[in-house]
Amino acid sequence: MFSNYVRVFYRNLRKQKVYSFINILGLSVGLAVFILVLTYFNFNLSFDSYHKDPERIYLVTSENGSLDGARQRTAYTFLPVANMLVQKFPEIANATVVRQYFRNVVSYNDKKFYERGILFTDENFLKIFNYPVVAGDKQEPLSHPNSAVLTESAAKRYFGNQDPIGKLLKADFSSSGLIVTAVVGDCPPNSVNKFDMVVSLPEGFNNDWGVAGSTYTFLKLEPGADALALESKFHSFVDKRVPVLRDSKIELSLFPLRDIHLKSMDINSGFNITSSMQFYLILAIAIGLLIVVSLNFMILSTSRYTNRAKEVGIRKVAGAARKDLVLQYIGESVALALMALPLALMLFELIRPAFIAAVGGGVELNLMNDPAALFIVLAVDLFVGFVSGIYPAFYLSSFQPASIIRVAKPKGRGLLSLRKVLVVSQFALTFVMIAATLLLMKQLSMMSKVYLGYNRDNIITIPCTFEMAKKFDVLEKELKTNPKIVMVAEAHILPFSWGRQEKMRLEGTGKDNSESVFSYPCGYNFIDILNIKMARGRSFSRQFNDEKSIIISEEAAKHFRLDNPIGKKIILDDRGEVRTIVGVAENFHFPHVVFKKSPAVIYFLPSQPFYVYVKTAGPPDDRTVSFVRAKWNKVAPSLPFDYFLLENQFQEQLRTSTRSLEVFEFISIISELIAALGLFALASFTAEKRTKEIGVRKALGASSGNITYLLISEFLLIVLVADLIALPFAYYLSEYLVNIAWIYKTDVNISLFLITAAFSIVAALSAICVQAMKSAGANPVEALRYE
Amino acid sequence: MKIFGTSEQNERTKAMINLKNIEKYYENRVIKTYVLRGINLEVKEGEFVSIMGPSGSGKTTLLNIVGMLDAPSNGEYYFLDEPVHKMSEKKLTELHKTYIGFVFQSYHLIDELTVYENLETPLLYQKVNSNERKGRVAETLDRFGMVAKKDLFPNQLSGGQQQLVAIARAVIAEPKLILADEPTGNLHSEQGKEIMDLLKKLNEQGTTIIQVTHSETNAAYGNRVIRLKDGWIEK
Incomplete structure (x- = not known):
């Protein structure tokens, strides 16, 4: 029985090559983009997860009032704070301070580099953070002043293939030079505080109340310690014991290390952070694309099924029970969806470099070592297959076989109107996506040109x-x-x-x-x-x-x-x-x-x-x-x-900070293309169904132009209805997008939506024109003989 | 195909099909259109019945109702004394796949399957095991002289050959009843005659046959003619 199903499935695929190809390709493109965004999402969520017990590590932040009344929160504190906190609060297991200078020149013989990634810190740094020592002192490489720990790539930069341990580097901030005591692996790309070199702080640093500048303080709490409870004790501690902070009205608070990357947009720091809003926008648009792709898959699947009403009838006559047929058709749909998966993985590999470049690099996107993501992708794929199969399967199998066999031509009206609803939703969703994208592009272009009170030219x-x-x-x-x-x-x-x-x-x-x-x-x-x-x-x-x-x-x-x-x-x-x-x-x-x-x-x-x-x-x-x-x-x-x-x-810099917009454009355009593909399939299907009608009309004297108009107008109407339905949603979303994020706002006006509508109409026209002209140009005798 | 049991002449043969007051109509908000009315019909095992009548008289509808492909709007239908009109869809499927084979005017083969695979399909739904299935398909191909054509697709065959496959497919599950809807309607006379001879032979071997036909010649192959007019059986 199974092999019988497989054979019919395979031969139908071959018979309807174009449908099958568009169907599989559309789904795989959508899945590939979904995989990209999913891995991008996971990458961003994975920041600093590679440390030991990362959820016990906190950053100490400072908050104080600023001139315009708002509280200003920064990631910076004073050097001695770490030590004072450790001594006072037993729930703090360990603490470290990290100072970051902006730029220094470091040299070894004739090799001379600007170092932007030097962290000045103490020996606790390598105990709290997990950077395994690959060569040199594994215990306390930073216990002496002027010790330097290099990453592997920094060591290679200065020393090539020589053994770096014990070598002396010259640095513009140290008269005695730096001794390389250890080499650690390179920082993983999912680190908020990447470095090339770690240098021990000079002695006596924990009494230095000088410039707060760029000193980060990290705490590691004891297991089970309550960060909120600890934070609530800071105020009275500062009041009694830390006059410097008290006099500047600085309040200390804690911020989880794992949240820094995505949730610290409002904290002034030098960390590698991402706006979670942009990040969720990307996720939202990827899900939008996935929905468009699934709709497309359903539209094409239902087209494929309607041509098989006769087969359903014969199978029923031959003794098939309803559940046999339902299983067969859902199985086919799932199988088709599964066929898209390998192609999706290939496409994912293919567009990954471009995607990484578009989001500004420094990103690692891996599916294979992420079983959860793999599972989600598989589940989504199966779900799309199942859902696309379920309606046609039940719909077709519900026919009385007599009606199918007698009419011989499928009674596809139910499916056809379902398909129209699907196409309308697809175009409506695409309209919203395109409008949002155009709006963001307009916003970006506006921001890149806005006059900020100074001139940057030449x-x-x-x-x-x-x-x-x-x-x-x-x-x-x-x-x-x-x-x-x-x-x-x-x-x-x-x-x-x-x-x-x-x-x-x-x-x-x-x-x-x-x-x-x-x-x-x-x-x-x-x-x-x-x-x-x-x-x-x-x-x-x-x-x-x-x-x-x-x-x-x-x-x-x-x-x-x-x-x-x-x-x-x-x-x-x-x-x-x-x-x-x-x-x-x-x-x-x-x-x-x-x-x-x-x-x-x-x-x-x-x-x-x-x-x-x-x-x-x-x-x-x-x-x-x-x-x-x-x-x-x-x-x-x-x-x-x-x-x-x-x-x-x-x-x-503007581009980097708004880099998700490129992803946005990319995904919106793809979804418009896929929506157009769905329309193309629907157009060919309808044209096929109406071959006889067209033949009769032509025999009665209709011109090719009349016929083309007849076919096109029907679909244009679908697209226009979709655009009208989408308009209020697109409008509210645009208003929302403009208002949540920006001080310099671009205006949301009608031209934005007119362009979006024009875009969807052009896409629709190009999808259906070919088919319409083909049908219109056909010889009426051919068309009539078809019956 | 032993369907006569032990009895011969005098014992009354069992009624296979018993239709009582069958009606079929289509209705919308305005009108009710009758296709069949007041149909009372009994067909015994081993009969060869021809249904005749002008176009639109309800022949095919009657055949479909008998074949359980369509449900009557009113009336009672007993198949081997079991009430079909009260059966669940599951039971119906079960009944018709065990007892009934169909032959259509336009053959209705599955285009994507070869001759061999088309013949195999009813056996698959009857869950016949693989070895027996192969045996029965081979035997049937042989009996219908189609061994050489077993790997061809329907569109590679002539109309007559396709109808031959369709009959073979109807016969392969060894049904007690074959329903044929104008089986020769699309064939030229020579091929038509072959098909009718074949049906006659099957009837002689014990299969009950009901055919719909326009042709008096074809009707003559049967032993009883039922004439339909405007949904009524002509008395």
């Missing part, structure tokens, strides 16, 4: 270290000899970094009034090169001694309630400085465009450059870049030369 940006401070004057002079170079500036930041906040207050007010304000140190010409306009006063200049000067934004002036700010003094509590306001800048926005405009100050700190900006007249060409490189190597031979264009970097 600026060559060269990373450097503080060493440049001493050489900047010479470099500027050398570079200015080239007439194409308009201006050279010394910068501490990129103008689109997250931004950092410092405690500050007006002179004459108490420390209690101190509030966190976005503050940006800068060097010579920074304000001018970015073309930040001054509303009042002046910008920093060599003509003055600006070591104690500060410039505030109009927004900050408003918040400080200064009608006449020039000459007023501001106390920077974190730095212990008093600075005089010399100018008020028109509002500028340095944080990521998704954040709202906030008060900000810029103060002069020429001794700490991280970048040199070189502005050229017009877009910089290769010759200008070579010129800059030559001068750089001459003036600062100890600093590697590397550069990028400020505007490109801005766009890149």
Whole structure:
């Protein structure tokens, strides 16, 4: 019996090659994308799960009020906090501090690199986090000052195939150099805090209440310890025992390590994090695609079945019971769905690299070592097969065999209207997806062009270290000899970094009034090169001694309630400085465009450059870049030369932070294509069914044009109905998407939906036109003979 | 095929089919269209009955009701004294796959199956085991002279050959009753005659046959003619 079913199944597949192919292909494309998103989802959920007992590891965060009233939460604390907490609370098993510097030059003989991934930490780091030592001291490689633990790839970079253990590295932050004591495996890509090198903190660090800067504190709790209960004790502890925190009104709290990657968008940190909103949007659209694909599969399956009504009748006459038939047809549908699976896996392998590139790299997508995901994919596939089979199976098997055999032609009306409903849902869903995608694209394009109060054009940006401070004057002079170079500036930041906040207050007010304000140190010409306009006063200049000067934004002036700010003094509590306001800048926005405009100050700190900006007249060409490189190597031979264009970097950063949009576009387009495929199949099916009608109409004098119109109009109506049904949903979703996430909002208007509708109509037309013209062009005699 | 049991001449042969007051109609909100009315019919085992009548007189509907492919709107139907009109679908399927074989005007073979596989299908539904199945298919192919054609698909055969396969398929399950709906309607006369001879032979071997036909010649092969007109049996 089984082999009989298999044979019929196989021969039908062969007979209806195009249907079968479209059906399997459509499902496998959908499954492949679903697998991609599923593995991407799992990858993002797996962050830091590779540590031992990761759920017992917590980050200590600090919270304090900022100038605009909002509580500001950061991942940074002071160095001594870790030790104080461990000593006070028995439920803390272990603690470690991690400091991260922005950029350092490390060298071994003639090999010299900017290191961005150096963590300064203590020996507990390797006890709390699971980075197995592969060579060198396995016990306490960080117990001595100036010890360095390298990852395998960093070791390879410096030492090639030599044994790194015991070697001495030179570093710009350490006069005595660093001794390599151990090598650990590379950080897995699913780490929030990746590093290339871990260096032991200098002795006495746990009494250093200096700049809070970038110190992370991680705790590992005892088994069974209650993090909430522990957190609730922090307030009185800080009150009694930690005057530094109490005076700055900083509250400590705990944040689970495993939640950092997806849930810490509102915490200022340098971790590798993802917006969970984008992440869930991707998941939502992938599920949308899966639904479209399943609908498509059902549409095509029902078409296949209707042609087999006669077979059902004969089988019934031959003695088949209803359950035999139901089993046969559901079995076929499931088998067909299973055939899509290997193809889906192949497609998954094929598009994986492109997908990884689209989401910005640094992602590992694996299905095979993820049994749960494999199971989900299989279950989804079986489910689609089963559900697509169930309706036609019961529908067909319910016929009285007499009616099928007598009519000989299938009575497919029930199935046909079911198919119309399916096609309408498919197009409606696709409409919503396309509209959402267009909206997000529009939003992104708007954000990439919005004026943020400064200008990024034609600026060559060269990373450097503080060493440049001493050489900047010479470099500027050398570079200015080239007439194409308009201006050279010394910068501490990129103008689109997250931004950092410092405690500050007006002179004459108490420390209690101190509030966190976005503050940006800068060097010579920074304000001018970015073309930040001054509303009042002046910008920093060599003509003055600006070591104690500060410039505030109009927004900050408003918040400080200064009608006449020039000459007023501001106390920077974190730095212990008093600075005089010399100018008020028109509002500028340095944080990521998704954040709202906030008060900000810029103060002069020429001794700490991280970048040199070189502005050229017009877009910089290769010759200008070579010129800059030559001068750089001459003036600062100890600093590697590397550069990028400020505007490109801005766009890149925006793209990275909104990278899921590309996935969005990709998935929406695929779903539109698949919906079109479904329509194509429906069109061919209908044309086949109406062959006789078309023949008669032609015999009565209808032109090809009449017939084409007849066939097309019916389907266009389906698509238009779908679009109309989808419109309110698409509208509300668009409003929702625009309002949840962005400060600079694009507007949701009718043109968005008109474009979406046009898109769906074009897709539908191209799907049905071929078939319609084919039927219309056929010889009526052929058509009639068919009966 | 021993269906006569031990008795011969005088003993009254058993009624195989007994239709009492069978009606069949289709209705919508406005009208009720009768296809069959007041049909009382008894067919005994071993009979060869021909149903005749003009187009639309209800011949095929009557045949389908007898064959349990269609249900009457009213009336009682006893098959070997069992009340068909009261049976569940399961029981019906069981009954008709054991006792009844069908032959249609347009053959109704499964296009995707070869001659061999088409013949095998009823046996599969009767759960005949593999060895016996092979034996019976081989025997039937032999008996109908189709051994050479067993691997061909229906569309590779002529109409007459297809009808031959259809009859072979009806016979293979050894039914007590064969229902034939204009079995020669699509065939030219030579092929038609072969098919009728074959049915006659089957009847002589004991199978009860009911055929629907337009042709007096074909009707003459049977031993009783029932004439239908507008859904009534003509007296």
